[in-house]
Amino acid sequence: MRRSTDRLLALAMLIVGIACFAKLYPVLGGRPLATARLEIFGVAGVLSVLAGLLFLAGLLPAAAGHDPAAPLFGRDAEIAPAGHPRLRRAALALPLLALLVIVADQFGPWRTEESGSEPAKDVAIAPTEPAPRSSEPKPEPEASAKPTSPEASAKPAAPAPAQEMAAKPAPPAEPVAAPVQPAPTAAAPAESAPPEPAQPAQPVQPTEQTALAPATPPQTVAPPPPAPPAQPTAPQGHRDAVVWLAVSPDGHEIMSASTDRMIKLWDIDGKRLIRDLGEHKDMARSALFMPDGKTALTAGDDGEIVLRQLSDATVLHVFSSGANGGVRQLKISQDGKLAVSGHDTGSVVVWDLKKGTVAHVLPGHDWSVSSVAISPDGTRALTGSIDGELKLWDIVSGKQLRNWHGHDRGAYGAVFLADGHHAVTGSGDHTIKLWDLDSFKEVRRFEGHSGTVYALALSSDGKRLGSVSLDGTARVWNMDTGAEIAEFDPGTGPIYSVAFAADGTLLTGGIDRTIRDWPAAGGDGKVLFPGAPE
CATH class of the missing domain: 2.130.10.10 (YVTN repeat-like/Quinoprotein amine dehydrogenase)
Structure with missing residues (x-):
């Protein structure tokens, strides 16, 4: 009976430990977590999982009573291990402490401070008139990419040797893009890819610092580049590259x-x-x-x-x-x-x-x-x-x-x-x-x-x-x-x-x-x- 109870306790401890680690997951996704909270959840999670594994392995002996596997009579019954009650209580306290930390984190007064879409300190230092980000050209993917090419489409937009082969994977060394004798599919690159359109600046949470912002927000999208000069055409000309x-x-x-x-x-x-x-x-x-x-x-x-x-x-x-x-x-x-x-x-x-x-x-x-x-x-x-x-x-x-x-x-x-x-x-x-x-x-x-x-x-x-x-x-x-x-x-x-x-x-x-x-x-x-x- 005692071992069954230990297994249930071990399972509960493992669940609490995993919950602590789940709180750490946003850090891996790029969303910052306060350093103090990071340490608390890290320690609590590690100790909870460790305690659970110890219980599961039977390394923490029973606190009282006879172990079901111990002899009930004879000399061996007199030397049956009595256990370590203090160690057992400490192991039980660890997941409870971790659970309290999680509850406090979910319902504590600091939750109101984080409810906004932007951290308070970021809003405080954000400029009142965010400048638009200029358009940046798309980087060339090397090996793989290969730009679209005439062989890939009847009307290529930006061919690249990287898309040469239709039936084979791109070779390790090739990337990039072209028409008549294009490079491996992959690849490649498009070398002549047009620039990405400018992205609007991230919105800033309204605070006292933003109260003086102008009524008309500044332009956040870069003006389109000038159109290339019109090219002469003739009906008898080629219809493609x-x-x-x-x-x-x-x-x-x-x-x-x-x-x-x-x-x-x-x-x-x-x-x-x-x-x-x-x-x-x-x-x-x-x-x-x-x-x-x-x-x-x-x-x-x-x-x-x-x-x-x-x-x-x-x-x-x-x-x-x-x-x-x-x-x-x-x-x-x-x-x-x-x-x-x-x-x-x-x-x-x-x-x-x-x-x-x-x-x-x-x-x-x-x-x-x-x-x-x-x-x-x-x-x-x-x-x-x-x-x-x-x-x-x-x-x-x-x-x-x-x-x-x-x-x-x-x-x-x-x-x-x-x-x-x-x-x-x-x-x-x-x-x-x-x-x-x-x-x-x-x-x-x-x-x-x-x-x-x-x-x-x-x-x-x-x-x-x-x-x-x-x-x-x-x-x-x-x-x-x-x-x-x-x-x-x-x-x-x-x-x-x-x-x-x-x-x-x-x-x-x-x-x-x-x-x-x-x-x-x-x-x-x-x-x-x-x-x-x-």
């Missing part, structure tokens, strides 16, 4: 691909749309002129690579990537014999364009391929993925020559130099790197962008490098020194595509749906081909 630009061999035409799935052919000299070359079933990613100047090869997320005739947009051949998935990047060898495509599954496929067949399906990358480049002699290819890994391939034999971790985040816009022994890559780590492909060492680093460097282009003489970024800027670099020559900022958001025109000016396309032309040495650009009205 321009994610690819290519200049024809003769320098007179531009081909563009967009998240609106359309491929368009433009006349640079006449500043007009020549024709729509066709539409992919999903986002269009790449559009390349064939060396003959009469045909073009386009690719998109629908997994199709289409050979089209420029004169009338006739489809001549369709290459299907099948289980390899959507085509994220496509490049053609200078002689027009081979093409290399990188896919969202990580596969790299080498196509024999003359035979219309697959030459090699390479095991590729663990993550989506985000960049492809072919050497000038057409024998090797450099590919990069959204986890920052780079691979060099012999595309004639289909063998991997080398792989290395080139960037902390996704690798984008790979381009070979004319010597075939060097290449440049952009990245979600905001850098551009020049690589020696014989030693696989970094030769030079181009720094200045504050967002993912999404696409790169070399001038015809190989002396200048053009780059565009999710930070909304385009830049021109000196290839020999790594110095920045010019920076262009249209103020319209992320820029996804870049190419050099025949006259050396820089062409860019971005989220604003337009194609712009920038002077080679710097200065104000102009809208060459406006986007369609929204």
Whole structure:
């Protein structure tokens, strides 16, 4: 019977102890509790739980009477433990004391002092006219976040390489956001996220100090930022972000691909749309002129690579990537014999364009391929993925020559130099790197962008490098020194595509749906081909 009573007492003590700790829980949630009360509840809770556990374990012997397990006769009955009544009474007093503290806390006179929404001392020192808090830009989530991207939506608001993969989790190193060759899903970030609207100041409890506050409260919301300048539009323009630009061999035409799935052919000299070359079933990613100047090869997320005739947009051949998935990047060898495509599954496929067949399906990358480049002699290819890994391939034999971790985040816009022994890559780590492909060492680093460097282009003489970024800027670099020559900022958001025109000016396309032309040495650009009205 005594042990049953002890168990009930132990249970009661544990309940009281837990109640004391429950009073301490608001402290963990950020709501301050007076230091003295914190200590009282902490000590009472610990002692109550300790006493309860001792009773439960039977470590406090019975105070009086015979223990049910003790012998009732014989010599052993004479030496049965008599217990420690004082220790037992002290253990019983602990939970009672804790219970009294809780009751006093709930119904004591100090409860009135805390009934307000703000502590009395905070109200006393609060200013009579709280100043509004200015709008703060949302911080970039690194690795995960990745900003929304064209691949994630037909009309991206702020793409980020971090959302590259739809079927795979984001790789540990990737975060952040972009369109055509975006980074891992996660991730990422949005690098171009708009600032949070200003939040109104917290209300202050009316006291004697606030009696002199003006009748009209001050403005607590920051005025909206000025609207960007209106952009020209044209019905024949792209309806969504321009994610690819290519200049024809003769320098007179531009081909563009967009998240609106359309491929368009433009006349640079006449500043007009020549024709729509066709539409992919999903986002269009790449559009390349064939060396003959009469045909073009386009690719998109629908997994199709289409050979089209420029004169009338006739489809001549369709290459299907099948289980390899959507085509994220496509490049053609200078002689027009081979093409290399990188896919969202990580596969790299080498196509024999003359035979219309697959030459090699390479095991590729663990993550989506985000960049492809072919050497000038057409024998090797450099590919990069959204986890920052780079691979060099012999595309004639289909063998991997080398792989290395080139960037902390996704690798984008790979381009070979004319010597075939060097290449440049952009990245979600905001850098551009020049690589020696014989030693696989970094030769030079181009720094200045504050967002993912999404696409790169070399001038015809190989002396200048053009780059565009999710930070909304385009830049021109000196290839020999790594110095920045010019920076262009249209103020319209992320820029996804870049190419050099025949006259050396820089062409860019971005989220604003337009194609712009920038002077080679710097200065104000102009809208060459406006986007369609929204």
